[in-house]
Amino acid sequence: MTGKRLHPATIAAQALGWADATTGAVVLPVHVATTFLRDPDNRYRRGRSYGRADNPSYDQPQALLTALEGGADSLLFSSGMAAAAAVFQCLPREAHVVAPRVMYWGLRNWLRTFAEGWGIEATFCDMTSLDALRAAVRPGQTRLVWIETPANPLWSVTDIAGAAEIAQRAGALLAVDSTAATPVLTRPLALGADIVMHSATKYLNGHSDVIAGSLTTARKDEFWERLVAARSGGGAILGSFEAYLLLRGMRTLFPRVERACRSAQQIAEALSADPRIAEVLYPGLPTHAGHAVAARQMTAGFGGMLSIRVAGGAEAAIAAAAKVEVWQRATSLGGVESLIEHHFSIEGADSPAPPDLLRLSVGIEDPADLLADLDAALRP
Numbered sequence: 456m457t458g459k460r461l462h463p464a465t466i467a468a469q470a471l472g473w474a475d476a477t478t479g480a481v482v483l484p485v486h487v488a489t490t491f492l493r494d495p496d497n498r499y500r501r502g503r504s505y506g507r508a509d510n511p512s513y514d515q516p517q518a519l520l521t522a523l524e525g526g527a528d529s530l531l532f533s534s535g536m537a538a539a540a541a542v543f544q545c546l547p548r549e550a551h552v553v554a555p556r557v558m559y560w561g562l563r564n565w566l567r568t569f570a571e572g573w574g575i576e577a578t579f580c581d582m583t584s585l586d587a588l589r590a591a592v593r594p595g596q597t598r599l600v601w602i603e604t605p606a607n608p609l610w611s612v613t614d615i616a617g618a619a620e621i622a623q624r625a626g627a628l629l630a631v632d633s634t635a636a637t638p639v640l641t642r643p644l645a646l647g648a649d650i651v652m653h654s655a656t657k658y659l660n661g662h663s664d665v666i667a668g669s670l671t672t673a674r675k676d677e678f679w680e681r682l683v684a685a686r687s688g689g690g691a692i693l694g695s696f697e698a699y700l701l702l703r704g705m706r707t708l709f710p711r712v713e714r715a716c717r718s719a720q721q722i723a724e725a726l727s728a729d730p731r732i733a734e735v736l737y738p739g740l741p742t743h744a745g746h747a748v749a750a751r752q753m754t755a756g757f758g759g760m761l762s763i764r765v766a767g768g769a770e771a772a773i774a775a776a777a778k779v780e781v782w783q784r785a786t787s788l789g790g791v792e793s794l795i796e797h798h799f800s801i802e803g804a805d806s807p808a809p810p811d812l813l814r815l816s817v818g819i820e821d822p823a824d825l826l827a828d829l830d831a832a833l834r835p
């Protein structure tokens with residue numbers, strides 16, 4: 456790519472402008488080799504020895520993600536969970552960590568089930584309040600503050616710069632699950648975070664056909680070297696074809712996310728005025744508790760995720776989800792197709808989601824079709 460300072464949308468569309476040096480192909484080949492030739496003098500001058508550590512198919516998507524997040528380096532993992540788990544597993548022991556009460560339930564479950572066995576004590580706090588975070592950290596003991604913003608499934612917002620300052624004062628790292636925000640809307644490293652994590656399964660890939668995860672670091676330091684070693688040593692690696700599909704998805708990240716944001720805002724505003732909806736949870740609405748912070752740290756929109764509370768209660772919510780024809784009734788988020796989910800059915804009694812809540816992942820369809828479908832589904 457040229458030496459000019461280009462906008463992130465250009466960098467993403469051209470995937471850094473890399474072309475194959477041998478053939479001139481504008482799409483790089485997918486490398487499937489599991490092993491690499493050793494030089495006759497017993498060295499590996501080309502820098503790669505074995506596919507688990509050195510897969511060339513990671514180079515371009517990792518470099519692109521690093522550029523979009525404004526970081527120093529990135530690592531792809533076999534899933535978002537593998538990426539997140541690696542961060543916790545690489546902490547020095549004994550480790551105290553602070554995580555949000557409202558967060559991706561799978562990671563909360565993992566922390567509750569496995570953290571203790573790893574020598575990690577987890578405190579869960581209300582991450583919408585910097586005072587609550589300040590009270591939860593233990594200076595000198597807390598190794599990591601983990602935040603997610605906007606956070607599943609209430610789309611609560613955490614002040615990243617404020618959390619970074621608190622973490623830093625306590626001597627802890629700040630890691631941000633930025634899956635819902637994407638680098639299109641928020642760049643946590645520029646706000647003081649140390650690590651950004653994505654479930655790349657979601658917006659980065661965008662087509663509901665790859666499970667992948669990523670970490671991006673602000674600095675290539677000792678902790679990052681541990682993460683690099685943990686991925687190749689632990690083996691939670693992405694397949695080469697998945698890395699290729701992920702890169703292909705990332706090239707359309709900007710138009711997909713921008714479209715999803717516009718539609719989500721429109722849907723959120725329309726449903727706010729609908730008497731069949733008790734509450735719309737979307738950071739783009741001035742009525743949302745996190746709106747002011749979101750307006751500061753999210754650019755170009757408030758994301759494609761929102762939740763609605765159906766006035767008729769849990770039964771009416773489940774009935775509405777049963778009747779949609781355009782929205783797909785499925786879990787997950789961030790794909791080109793819009794998804795609807797009765798969230799309490801996924802998380803169960805432990806959920807911060809009230810039983811009347813439907814989680815909506817807005818895709819790139821015509822928003823008029825999405826609204827008409829919801830309108831029909833909400834009719835008694």
Ligand SMILES: Cc1ncc(COP(=O)(O)O)c(C=O)c1O
Binds near residue numbers: 562635
């Ligand atoms: C916000 C968030 N973080 C992490 C994950 C876990 O990612 P994966 O399913 O890629 O392991 C998910 C998955 O739903 C998620 O929504």
